[in-house]
Amino acid sequence: MQNKIEKQIELQAPVARVWRALTDYREFGAWFRVALEGPFVAGKVTRGQVLYRGFEHLVWEASIVKMEPERLFSFTWAQIRYHDKERYSPDYAGAPRTLVEFRLEETATGTLLTVTESGFENVPAEWREQAMRENDGGWTAQVKNIESYVAQKR
Amino acid sequence: MSRRSAKRAPEPNAPQALLFAALGNRTRLALIAKLGAGRPSSIAQLTAGTRLTRQAVTKHLRALQRAGIVRSARAGRERRFVLELQPIEEMQAYLERVSRQWDRALLRLKAFVED
Numbered sequence: 001m002q003n004k005i006e007k008q009i010e011l012q013a014p015v016a017r018v019w020r021a022l023t024d025y026r027e028f029g030a031w032f033r034v035a036l037e038g039p040f041v042a043g044k045v046t047r048g049q050v051l052y053r054g055f056e057h058l059v060w061e062a063s064i065v066k067m068e069p070e071r072l073f074s075f076t077w078a079q080i081r082y083h084d085k086e087r088y089s090p091d092y093a094g095a096p097r098t099l100v101e102f103r104l105e106e107t108a109t110g111t112l113l114t115v116t117e118s119g120f121e122n123v124p125a126e127w128r129e130q131a132m133r134e135n136d137g138g139w140t141a142q143v144k145n146i147e148s149y150v151a152q153k154r
Numbered sequence: 155m156s157r158r159s160a161k162r163a164p165e166p167n168a169p170q171a172l173l174f175a176a177l178g179n180r181t182r183l184a185l186i187a188k189l190g191a192g193r194p195s196s197i198a199q200l201t202a203g204t205r206l207t208r209q210a211v212t213k214h215l216r217a218l219q220r221a222g223i224v225r226s227a228r229a230g231r232e233r234r235f236v237l238e239l240q241p242i243e244e245m246q247a248y249l250e251r252v253s254r255q256w257d258r259a260l261l262r263l264k265a266f267v268e269d
Contacts, residue, residue: 003174003178005249005252005253005256007253007256007257007260009260009263009264011263011264011267011268012268013267013268017267018263018267021263021266021267022263027266030266031259031262031263031265031266032259032262032263033262113260113263115256115260117252117256120174120245120248120249120252121171121173121174121175122171123248125241125244128244128248
């Protein structure tokens with residue numbers, strides 16, 4: 001069993017475009033579905049409101065690790081123990097964190113993006129709540145929403 | 155394992171770390187494969203046909219027990235070991251959920267940058 005998730009996707013867009021979509025906090029928020037309060041800065045924490053219907057009470061918090069222009073963007077991501085309103089706490093001190101890394105490579109047709117998430121050994125079984133991660137219907141609907149939103153905007 | 159059910163703040167080295175560590179070793183994976191055959195096995199049975207000493211097998215079994223993926227039960231004078239797959243399956247299911255979430259997020263990113 002791999003202690004890491006790795007994803008690769010070919011994007012028909014220049015590396016500079018992909019870099020902006022990843023590291024401009026407004027653009028990141030648009031496709032990742034989070035309303036961030038401020039820009040990503042290496043060594044700093046960024047927070048924002050989750051934009052999934054039913055989960056708007058959640059605060060997304062990431063601590064930016066590396067920003068190597070057009071090559072590597074990484075952050076650690078505070079895991080949330082309880083997603084329901086009653087038990088949720090926005091205090092992430094001591095919360096387990098996973099590391100997310102985006103790597104960009106130029107290809108003949110655009111950009112090869114590799115995403116890895118690691119550090120799952122830090123997440124105790126009791127913390128692996130499924131609510132957010134399994135919101136399948138919601139996600140599918142959101143994909144459609146964002147696609148039409150983006151299509152209008154550009 | 156009472157530790158696993160206890161409600162408390164997370165420990166960075168909680169059973170998850172032990173689980174991955176336990177699975178990240180060839181000898182232990184070989185032991186798991188042997189136990190995977192199904193019936194409870196004694197240390198003697200698990201040692202037979204390998205180049206390992208009894209002590210080595212005992213040590214690795216202990217690591218697997220700490221990770222919660224092997225249980226032992228006494229059968230007469232002997233101790234028998236069985237595989238406990240639930241923690242592995244739970245972790246696998248969790249990683250698959252996270253993986254699907256990334257698939258969906260990356261499709262949104264693709265639509266966003268390619269439009």
